[in-house]
Amino acid sequence: MAKVCARCGVRFPGGYGLRLIWCKVDRFYVCRPCWEAGCGEGHGQGVKARETYGGKALAAAFGIVLILPWIPPIANDYLVLAAWRDSPLAPLGAVQEGHAAKVAGTIEDTDAVALGGHEVHGKSSWSWVWNERDSFILRNGSDAIRVETGHWYHIAPGPRPAPNRVHTDGTAYLAGDSAIVFGPVRRSENGTLYLDALVVGTNPADPSPSLLLLGFGTFLVSLLIAVFVWAAVDARTKRRDHRKAVGWRNSVDLDTNPVPRPSGLDWRANGTSWPSRARVPTLLAVVAIVACIVLLVWVSLDPHEPSDYFVLSTIVMFLSMIPILPVGVWAAYHESGPSALALSDTGIHFWYDNPYDRHLNDDLVPWSEVKVIERRKAGRSSYWALERTTGEVDNLGMLIAANRDAVVAAWRGRKAPSARSQEGAVGPA
Ligand SMILES: [Zn+2]
Numbered sequence: 001m002a003k004v005c006a007r008c009g010v011r012f013p014g015g016y017g018l019r020l021i022w023c024k025v026d027r028f029y030v031c032r033p034c035w036e037a038g039c040g041e042g043h044g045q046g047v048k049a050r051e052t053y054g055g056k057a058l059a060a061a062f063g064i065v066l067i068l069p070w071i072p073p074i075a076n077d078y079l080v081l082a083a084w085r086d087s088p089l090a091p092l093g094a095v096q097e098g099h100a101a102k103v104a105g106t107i108e109d110t111d112a113v114a115l116g117g118h119e120v121h122g123k124s125s126w127s128w129v130w131n132e133r134d135s136f137i138l139r140n141g142s143d144a145i146r147v148e149t150g151h152w153y154h155i156a157p158g159p160r161p162a163p164n165r166v167h168t169d170g171t172a173y174l175a176g177d178s179a180i181v182f183g184p185v186r187r188s189e190n191g192t193l194y195l196d197a198l199v200v201g202t203n204p205a206d207p208s209p210s211l212l213l214l215g216f217g218t219f220l221v222s223l224l225i226a227v228f229v230w231a232a233v234d235a236r237t238k239r240r241d242h243r244k245a246v247g248w249r250n251s252v253d254l255d256t257n258p259v260p261r262p263s264g265l266d267w268r269a270n271g272t273s274w275p276s277r278a279r280v281p282t283l284l285a286v287v288a289i290v291a292c293i294v295l296l297v298w299v300s301l302d303p304h305e306p307s308d309y310f311v312l313s314t315i316v317m318f319l320s321m322i323p324i325l326p327v328g329v330w331a332a333y334h335e336s337g338p339s340a341l342a343l344s345d346t347g348i349h350f351w352y353d354n355p356y357d358r359h360l361n362d363d364l365v366p367w368s369e370v371k372v373i374e375r376r377k378a379g380r381s382s383y384w385a386l387e388r389t390t391g392e393v394d395n396l397g398m399l400i401a402a403n404r405d406a407v408v409a410a411w412r413g414r415k416a417p418s419a420r421s422q423e424g425a426v427g428p429a
């Protein structure tokens with residue numbers, strides 16, 4: 001995080017280090033004044049010669065947010081179904097509370113249908129959905145255990161057609177049928193053990209872990225590793241090149257005592273920007289809110305079958321993209337707004353209260369460097385942009401409305417005479 005400018009040797013503590021500019025020509029990090037003076041604002045290439053806002057690390061963060069939420073449900077699918085397939089059958093009398101067990105036996109139930117389902121009409125077709133409230137006894141010789149079906153993950157087709165099926169080929173498990181059940185052993189309120197069924201079937205080979213899903217999961221994990229390595233190698237190379245440039249020289253700490261604004265300028269207050277030390281707590285608050293939303297959805301959805309988990313992954317992915325990722329970028333890289341502004345014949349002057357902000361931001365944008373100030377579109381919204389002759393674009397949203405209007409008016413006032421003379425030179429069409 002903390003970084004030393006390779007040209008002036010000023011040490012930028014904590015998050016300020018993230019706001020140094022990476023010069024692609026020199027291959028080191030520099031502060032704003034050094035970028036302007038020492039690097040000549042890009043060695044003749046302008047903004048193309050620099051990298052800000054995390055570069056590849058940010059692209060990697062985006063990739064991770066996009067991919068990571070899908071890995072747990074795919075891994076869970078493989079682990080549950082592989083455990084179902086590969087676990088040895090446990091004697092019914094030897095199951096232990098808190099452990100998963102695979103047991104086989106004959107179904108005993110007072111209802112004719114011990115485990116059945118119902119038909120659900122989806123968008124275009126009917127499908128068979130297993131019940132969540134069915135409960136029965138599984139018996140093997142003198143041992144027996146109760147099976148609950150509230151959290152089933154996968155139920156294989158039962159040995160008989162379901163009596164209540166009309167539009168589907170739904171099946172059922174009836175009293176007297178034999179079945180294999182896999183799931184964690186829990187203790188009920190009255191003290192007896194029961195099996196919380198995850199998988200029910202008649203043959204350990206059905207269901208089997210999906211090879212297609214396993215292949216897709218492996219592909220996602222490889223992609224995740226590739227993205228991570230790509231960003232890590234870039235970060236390592238930059239760190240190495242930067243360290244070489246900085247060498248062993250002593251770094252300089254800035255004087256953090258308050259300094260008066262330069263006199264002779266008509267300063268206009270620009271309000272106070274969000275304090276730097278409030279950024280990380282803000283990000284943590286957003287993460288906590290998102291975690292609460294996911295928890296709330298989890299509790300109300302009570303996920304147990306594969307599609308539930310994939311719905312949750314979709315929710316986590318979208319909530320990570322908005323708002324966590326943008327707020328994280330803002331917390332790490334957003335530049336502080338100026339606390340005051342002044343207009344002169346030279347240009348636009350900015351003042352920042354914190355010495356590091358002062359050092360990382362421009363204190364003056366000369367009129368000679370302003371290419372255009374105009375309203376620009378960004379998606380559905382628009383903003384006031386100040387484009388410099390170097391190609392750098394500043395968003396004037398950091399200014400309060402009155403100050404922004406003053407800047408726009410001053411720019412128009414300066415531009416108007418030259419624009420008229422240009423039109424005059426071209427002549428009437
Ligand atoms: Zn510097």
Ligand SMILES: [Zn+2]
Nearest residue numbers: 023025026039
């Ligand atoms: Zn440079």
